[in-house]
């Protein structure tokens with residue numbers, strides 16, 4: 001049975017985390033994304049003007065899936081599209097001999113401009129993979145039958161290298177016990193229900209955060225508008241139309257954000273929520289918590305995930321998420 005681990009290196013401001021992946025004879029840095037289900041990469045089929053500074057997948061090592069194509073658009077209107085190959089993909093020693101690799105023929109500027117990232121490796125459920133005429137499986141779904149345990153874990157860190165594991169839980173990466181919650185995979189996401197919340201030292205959690213997804217591909221923590229408002233009222237922040245979101249002082253006094261999941265309270269340190277100066281050198285920071293307006297559910301992105309050890313587990317049949325303090 002297979003198992004393995006791979007580094008997750010943070011980009012500036014922990015905006016995304018990149019991991020080394022071998023596809024055929026190409027070595028690329030991919031953004032592992034539990035919020036989508038396509039493995040796509042810059043490739044020899046990407047126009048040179050769109051792939052300056054990127055490592056590219058050389059599709060000559062793969063077997064083209066004739067007539068197959070893919071096209072994906074994310075909530076921020078970024079996206080990519082292209083052709084599909086079957087090729088060998090290796091992640092931290094775990095090998096998928098015939099993995100659907102989506103070679104980009106067109107890529108939006110936000111991805112072309114981010115030259116650290118050579119593509120995405122989707123880890124949501126394969127039911128939202130965009131390949132037509134026949135949907136393909138994610139890397140995790142492809143290797144799942146060969147894994148020691150049908151699960152993967154995510155250990156992201158603030159400003160430091162973290163890791164993903166496949167097939168085993170690294171018990172040295174967390175403290176205390178793991179709290180498991182049921183996952184509703186009907187929309188293709190790792191979706192769970194979060195409970196009450198509190199800001200700073202208030203201990204009485206109030207309200208209910210509600211339906212949320214665990215999403216390594218989204219940088220920030222998107223919460224109900226009322227919860228975001230309550231947080232920034234305590235944090236001395238404000239909604240800044242020009243910045244398109246909440247901002248707050250970078251001064252290190254941001255209160256923690258506490259949220260109950262499965263009856264256990266998890267703490268997002270205030271330092272994670274004073275996310276990044278709005279312009280370099282500014283004393284005003286863009287907020288790591290934003291309102292989920294227009295999304296329809298909460299997104300527990302990297303700002304939350306780097307505060308916990310997360311286990312994405314289908315070993316019990318029904319999918320579940322495990323969270324532990326780190």
Ligand SMILES: O=C(CNCCc1c[nH]c2ccccc12)Nc1scc(-c2ccccc2)c1C(=O)NCc1ccccc1
Nearest residue numbers: 016031033035036074075076078110215217218294295299
């Ligand atoms: O798509 C993913 C995970 N892959 C991200 C890949 C990616 C997309 N630009 C990237 C840029 C860098 C690295 C990875 C990505 N998660 C989900 S679920 C619902 C929404 C959504 C739906 C409607 C409206 C808003 C969000 C998103 C979303 O668009 N997140 C990205 C984002 C969210 C907010 C702001 C910006 C981006």
